[in-house]
Amino acid sequence: MHFEFIHSIDQIPQSFWYSVKKTQDPFCNYAFLAALEQSGSLAVESGWQPFHLLAYQADTLVGMLPLYKKNHSYGEYVFDFAWADAYHRHGIHYYPKLVNAIPFTPVTGARLLVSDSHDPESLLVDMLAYVKQQLPLLAFSSIHCLFPSKRVSNSLTQQAMPQRLSVQFQWYNKGYTSFDDFIQRFTARRRKMVRKERAKIAAQNINVVKHFGASLSQTEMDFFYQCYCQTYLKRSGHPGYLNKAFFTQLLNTMGDNILLVIASKAETPIAGALYLYSEDQLCGRYWGAIEEADALHFECCYYQGIEFCIDNKLASFNPGTQGEHKILRGFEPTYCYSNHWLEDRPFQHAVERFIEQETPGIKAYKHNAEQLLPFKQPQG
Incomplete structure (x- = not known):
């Protein structure tokens, strides 16, 4: 060799x-x-x-x-x-x-x-x-x-x-049949917290949609890239390491592995989260927002991912590194x-x-x- x-x-x-x-x-x-x-x-x-x-x-x-x-x-x-x-x-x-x-x-x-x-x-x-x-x-x-x-x-x-x-925090599918089935494992106090967070989304007139497969297009990816750059600029002063050409090529060559969650308020997109997935795992990779809203990050980056895993029988969900706040939402160290x-x-x-x-x-x-x-x- x-x-x-x-x-x-x-x-x-x-x-x-x-x-x-x-x-x-x-x-x-x-x-x-x-x-x-x-x-x-x-x-x-x-x-x-x-x-x-x-x-x-x-x-x-x-x-x-x-x-x-x-x-x-x-x-x-x-x-x-x-x-x-x-x-x-x-x-x-x-x-x-x-x-x-x-x-x-x-x-x-x-x-x-x-x-x-x-x-x-x-x-x-x-x-x-x-x-x-x-x-x-x-x-x-x-x-x-x-x-x-x-x-x-x-x-x-x-x-x-x-x-x-x-240590990272990951979610594991225990054969759940629905999101509600998942949070039935929670104590009453923590179950109430999650339901309250999810209810805040509807109360703010925000609609969240999962785009994948045939429902995913360049339009959603272009909007997500706008969110990605703006959030990076706010956090670190630069528009992010990954450029628009990367996300476009990813869409063209790995479209069957991409889940893109888009949140809209009064039909105007305000935030997005990009995931990649295989036959058994979902990985949350990037998040961005052009307008802040209470509990929006939790909904787009955690709860929507958990729902997707349950609906598609994926075994695990890696939402990204760090973040102890994931623990109270069912992500295990x-x-x-x-x-x-x-x-x-x-x-x-x-x-x-x-x-x-x-x-x-x-x-x-x-x-x-x-x-x-x-x-x-x-x-x-």
Whole structure:
């Protein structure tokens, strides 16, 4: 087996994509990765420069590892700013580094595209081992695998890439038949809270509609992009990393995986939330509003997603990272994983100690969050 680094997904022969194992992950696939690159959303200023690794068996391409050169740590949602600061204080460069991740997408899932002829887990381990060997020659400080599955993360831990935990809040479908069936699991107080929040939407003369499949068009996507930019500007002073061309290409190539929730007031659109979904999971990705309204974020980003999962029998719903307010609305604390290899041995040992010291606090946080869930205690 031999390997090759490339700087664009367009350098990969199309024949490879037909041989790729079909994955439930809507993000680790050609359409999503190509939309990021071909739209220009990964321009140098974004901080995500493609540096993918290809694996060949003889002369046949069998695997593609999405890798990105990073000159900062934004958009990763696994926070290593303290590590970068420690490097800086010792006069050592932490950037550039390499990450095996999906840009701006903190969702657990596949971290390798692989042909049907190979096992994804073992090939991922082999490819990351090759990257570790090449770090000194490529002048990267480190390699980081972000949001792999627990099983893959455990395998990488056995390859001297220590595992770091984080916590997200996810919704799980327990075979619910309706939204009301779902909140019947809540205590009376929390059930009343949810119903009150949903009632506020109608009381404000707001109508919320789910667009997917044949009901989804460029008109809804254009309006959503307006919301996305305005909300980013309000929060951070820039219009967002993803441009209009990205969302248009996503609609054209992944329309069957998109749910777009649009809220209107007196028939005028005022807010939107964009989700991607597979056969078993819904992922809430982006939200924006041009007019604020009480409880509107909860309705568009949480309750509409839960309804969609119940109606379409999806097993889980990842509404996005962070946000303890999700707990009271039935989103359960769930571990996420990352694995890290730093070429500088003393710093690698320091990071290992950091993770070891950090882990009990992460576990305690998850435990405490579980105590706040709104579900009724089981009888007996």
